[in-house]
Amino acid sequence: MILISPILLIKKTIKQLELDLQMGKEDRQDYDPIDRIFDVYNTVYVEKIMTPQEYAKSIGKERARGINNDIKEAKLISSYLEFIGAPRDAYYIAKELRLDGPMNEVRRVLDKNKLLDDGEVKSAVFALLSMHYSGTDANEGGDITRLIRKELQSMVSKKDDWVCLTEDNVDTIYDAFQDTPVSDASQISQILNSSEGIKAASNDFMRSSRRLGKMNEYRGELQKVVETVSACVESLESIDTATLESLTVEQSKDVAADLEKIGMIVRKDYDVLSQTGNLL
Incomplete structure (x- = not known):
């Protein structure tokens, strides 16, 4: 008790x-x-x-x-x-x-x-x-x-x-x-x-x-970003230089304009990654 x-x-x-x-x-x-x-x-x-x-x-x-x-x-x-x-x-x-x-x-x-x-x-x-x-x-x-x-x-x-x-x-x-x-x-x-x-x-x-x-x-979305970038690299690497040399004048101008856009996007995204400090 x-x-x-x-x-x-x-x-x-x-x-x-x-x-x-x-x-x-x-x-x-x-x-x-x-x-x-x-x-x-x-x-x-x-x-x-x-x-x-x-x-x-x-x-x-x-x-x-x-x-x-x-x-x-x-x-x-x-x-x-x-x-x-x-x-x-x-x-x-x-x-x-x-x-x-x-x-x-x-x-x-x-x-x-x-x-x-x-x-x-x-x-x-x-x-x-x-x-x-x-x-x-x-x-x-x-x-x-x-x-x-x-x-x-x-x-x-x-x-x-x-x-x-x-x-x-x-x-x-x-x-x-x-x-x-x-x-x-x-x-x-x-x-x-x-x-x-x-x-x-x-x-x-x-x-x-x-x-x-x-x-x-956004962890699911993050993996999609990785996969998308990798797929873009593979697509660009698959382009044959000989094919580029065979393009018409108009086609060459169109591709060059798109490649320039790709370069700008790549530089911008790379700068974002650099600013995170994750690349050190």
């Missing part, structure tokens, strides 16, 4: 009454999503006043799965606040950023891929979030939750490549936040634009991340 201390029993009873009142008021105001998540986190995980199942039952839920997901999400939010140099319990910043939506997507993807405890992947994800919160996505009412949903699975599926490509930039972004801790949401943009070095690292991080995402999104 498990004995419960009188103090814990009192706390548990009070908490059950609070939840009963919250659920029972006809004109009740719903919790802010961040408040709700951290009420679960503090009640179940930190203070251990209730089990996940007890909390779920107190709010009219049959299963504890949602409660356990709330705890995972709260941990991620706290870790993100720490990443940007804020106290782990600076919930007001999480509210300003409306972190509940984006972080729910982060929790879902990382949980599905068993990466909730992978510090390197989480740091890359937090850098990605910071970039969205520092740009027009946040300032012009963009849907960061939708953007994260679209991007994250693609990048996480190539997590080793993503971490390898971006780790130096992530370190620079992290160090920038630790040097100038965030005290309100608007500072994220200010810090990431505070020096040319930090701006360069941030831009490079996004370029690398998006390029990797596109590679994964």
Whole structure:
């Protein structure tokens, strides 16, 4: 038989009454999503006043799965606040950023891929979030939750490549936040634009991340490109020089014009490949 201390029993009873009142008021105001998540986190995980199942039952839920997901999400939010140099319990910043939506997507993807405890992947994800919160996505009412949903699975599926490509930039972004801790949401943009070095690292991080995402999104198309170029080379190589010498004047002009176009296309595409750095 498990004995419960009188103090814990009192706390548990009070908490059950609070939840009963919250659920029972006809004109009740719903919790802010961040408040709700951290009420679960503090009640179940930190203070251990209730089990996940007890909390779920107190709010009219049959299963504890949602409660356990709330705890995972709260941990991620706290870790993100720490990443940007804020106290782990600076919930007001999480509210300003409306972190509940984006972080729910982060929790879902990382949980599905068993990466909730992978510090390197989480740091890359937090850098990605910071970039969205520092740009027009946040300032012009963009849907960061939708953007994260679209991007994250693609990048996480190539997590080793993503971490390898971006780790130096992530370190620079992290160090920038630790040097100038965030005290309100608007500072994220200010810090990431505070020096040319930090701006360069941030831009490079996004370029690398998006390029990797596109590679994964279009991996079937990528192989088609390789095969198409190879087929073009074979077709050109199959042309007999003697045949070219036998063309009429008009035919020679037409072929020469097309070959010139081919040369321009080849040079342009080769320059694109050179700029990726993949040819080094």
